Amino acid sequence: MPKQQNDTTGNSAIANDIILKVADLRVSFRAYGGRVQAVRGISFDLKRGETVAIVGESGSGKSVSVKTVMGILPGNAIIESGEVRYGGMDLTKVSEEKFHEIRGNRIGLIFQDPLSALNPIMKIGKQITETLRLAKKMSGEEARAKAIELMAAVHIPDPQRRFNQYPFQFSGGMRQRIVIAIALAGDPEILICDEPTTALDVTVQSKILELINEIKRERHLSVIFITHDLGVVANMADRVNVMYAGKIVEAGTTEEIFFSPAHPYTWALLSSMPDLQTKERLQAIPGAPPNMIYPPAGDAFARRNPYALKIDMEKEPPYFRLSDTHYAATWLAHPKAPKVEMPAVLRARIDRMKRSGMLNG
């Protein structure tokens, strides 16, 4: 993984800029068949004020990574090694008794499915104020005022009236706004969004994404954005980590990932994004992710990868440095590797993206 400490020694300002640092994190689950190696040594940094995306398909370990950061792993999870540095602490070692002071107050989380994330029989207002009353010892009036202010900030119309309503009286998009308001209630400095738009329909999606960008700017948040949808990433993230089978296979700025992807898995993800211009059949990724009880040797993606080299099957590729910010774990990036070009369809698509300037930068 990129060793960003190298350039930090001479510049302490940049070092201080890193608000959260995940280093060589390994998480497994005890299951009936054996140990499922969900996360196999990932490292990434979150700098103050930026949005880092973690992209990957279901089961790639992206949610497990953020659950580790939040300290909400289920009981059968084992943190095998690694650390999560935040505010001078290693979050993997913080006890449950201490962790609830960090959750909500320092790090907030937005869930995937707003329909099931809210308590169905508790008033919206109470769900927002609960943590203010219990953790911050606010008075009822103060908490109510703050909750209404938060509801207005996430653009809930008529917050005074909505305050006393129940989740079933809200639409999916409105519930996600409430979930965001709850996450913001403790004034966290890091916001983790775990597929915040997956359960919503497309028109609502873009509004929620806009809202996340807006509150990020207004509240100077640092955001970890989890998604399986590269299309969403383009407008949200400053940097992207592409995850596959519990590892980060490629990391770079959003521009680097979109315009000069190096790992065949990133190619495959970019090719399988539907768009209006591509005339050819949409490229699907063949096969299924590997069984993580027995992760394959070499590059885990090699067996689904038409460009795989023989060595990809045998030896795990290290991170090859492509630029100061761009790293890819594939033997194709080795200087001695045969020159393999990305698929022509993807090349054409990237050229189109460059021309239309679809990236946020």
Add this chain to the structure above:
Amino acid sequence: MLKYILGRFGAMLLTLFLVMTLSFLIIRLMPMSLFENPEVDPVIQKLLEAEMHLDKPMVVQYYYFVKGIVTEGDFGRSVKIRPGMEVFKVLASKIRPTVLLNVLSLVIAIPLGIIAGTVAALRNNKLTDTIISFLVVIFISVPSFVFASLLQYAFTFLWPLFPTLYDPAAPNLAATLHSLAMPIIALALNPIATIARYLRGELIETMSSEYLLLARTKGLTRAQATVRHAFRNSLVPIFNAIIPLITAIMGGSMVVEKIFAVPGIGGQLIESILAGDHFLTVAGLIYYSAVSLATILIVDISYGLIDPRIRVGGTK
């Protein structure tokens, strides 16, 4: 909310009426006549039958039966068990021990069931949970009269801590309760187990729900999240389980009352069925359905209070 309650109340009255009609018809169609006593003069017998409209067709009998209830609150008179006494009074004289027995069984069952279920859920798949779940299966599958007999044998004969039978002449409430302890426990075991089983399942499910996770990620401690979110939400479906519990307690009470010689409505009902005291039987049946329906009504109303989705009329 008022509309909801009125609707429920109307449905309850309709059900009660149907139960009343059905039990009247079934009991009256039974072969046993009210007056099969050879010692009674046939002339007097005819007169009595005429007075009670028993010589008329069934439909007319039913008319008088309903008319008596609606206009005078008269459910008829007992003819065999307490000849000449109004059935209402017969039942009233028996109601105290039955109500004491049934209500107390439920009152001790609810908290104990909730505690057992919660402990089992929090210790999910650990030894405590296994022990509780094992007992739950036994208490649910073995009928209450078996426990009644076992308890009677163990605690009134082997270790005589309690009186063998109910003491109707007990000088005070404490003494009454002392003699009722065994039947109360025998009746409470099944409800305890039922509540524990339901609550355990519900709690385990809510504990793994997304909103509980959200409650924790917003900064509540595990205990706060469990009590404020998991527990209250799990109690909602438990309310539904209380309806069959009450009928189970009343049903079990019939036999358990016999075992401990409790002079209650349960024993009375069996006696009147065997004796062919039809008016008394019908009144007893009406009592049972009225109590069950009242329970359902109370549960439905409290459901509305607990679950806003019912109160406000939402769907999801």
